Amino acid sequence: MRAPEGRRRTPGTFAVDECRDCAHAFQNPRPTADGLLLRHHQHPGADDGRTDPDGRRRRGHHRGAARALLPYAEPESWLDVGTGHGHFPQAARAIHPYTSFDGLDPTRRIERAWEAGRVEEAYQGLLTDPEITARLRARYDVVSMFHHLEHTADPRDELRAAHTVLRPGGHLLLEVPHPARPFGTLPLGDRRYWRPRDRPRPLHLMPPRNLLTELRSLGYEILTTRHCTPLPPRAHRILARRTT
Known part of the structure; x- marks a missing residue:
């Protein structure tokens, strides 16, 4: 699909391509590192929780995700990647009260999450940054990514970085969009037109079978x-364990 930038009428076009072999859809070309950071700042996500109209449902959803670990582990340390204002760690603490939750986010939202006490340690940046990866190597029992992977420049690099910061036997918890809803709502009729205000936010749409295959190749065992x-x-939602 090729379309203008949306109703904001910013210059240029965006392109969404799909692999004929594996059905992986992706924006092409992908943004540069600076462009990716700009996108994060342009889309700050949910507010700090004080006026979030979906706050109750969001907390319930996050607690349900945190319960996925109960049959497998009692984690001591947990890193939430793309944590934003720290809504997930705050909710998950009710399920894992003895777990230390840290957060990583490319924007200054992570500072507000730390100031509010939602995360114990806060890191601003990208998980694939070599300095961050080296600093956090083999430190965590759990790494979570909730609707984060599809917004990264290279999901494979992100999964490798998660493998690095996990301890052997540690768990990776992912949530990614269902392929039936590519990039939110692509036009079903004339695909030359894109009606929302901005280009679609996800950079990738990965069929689950592709993601599971990639996880196994990187040394993860799929649990659920x-x-x-x-x-x-x-x-x-995918729960995997680091095996190598």
């Missing part, structure tokens, strides 16, 4: 996969 609702609708 499931559809999860209601926030966000039509998403896949």
Whole structure:
């Protein structure tokens, strides 16, 4: 698909391509590192929780995700990647009260999460930054990414970085969009037009089979996969364990 930048009428076009062999859809070309940071700052996400109208449902969804670890581990340390204002660590603490939750985010939202006491340690940047990866190597029992992977420049690099900061036997918890809803709502008729105000936010849409295959190739064992609702609708939740 090729389309203008949306109703904001910013210059240029964006392109979404799909691999004919594996059905992986992606924005092409992908943004540079600076462009990726700019996108994060342009889309700050949910507010700090004080006026979030979906706060109750969001907390319930996050606690449900945190319960996925109960049959497998009692983690001491947990890193939430793309944590934003720290909504997930705050909610998950009710399920894992003895776990130390840290957060990583490319924006200054992580500072507010730390100031509010939602994370114990706060890191601003990208997980794939070599300095951050080296600093956090083999430090965590759990790494979580909730609707983060599809917004990264290279999901494979992100999964490798998660493998690095996990301890052997540690767990990776992912939520990614369901492929039936590529990039939110692509036009079904004339695909030359894109109606929302901005280009679609996800950079990638990965069929679950592709993601599972990639995880196994990187040294993860798949423990559970499931559809999860209601926030966000039509998403896949994957729990994997680092084995190598």
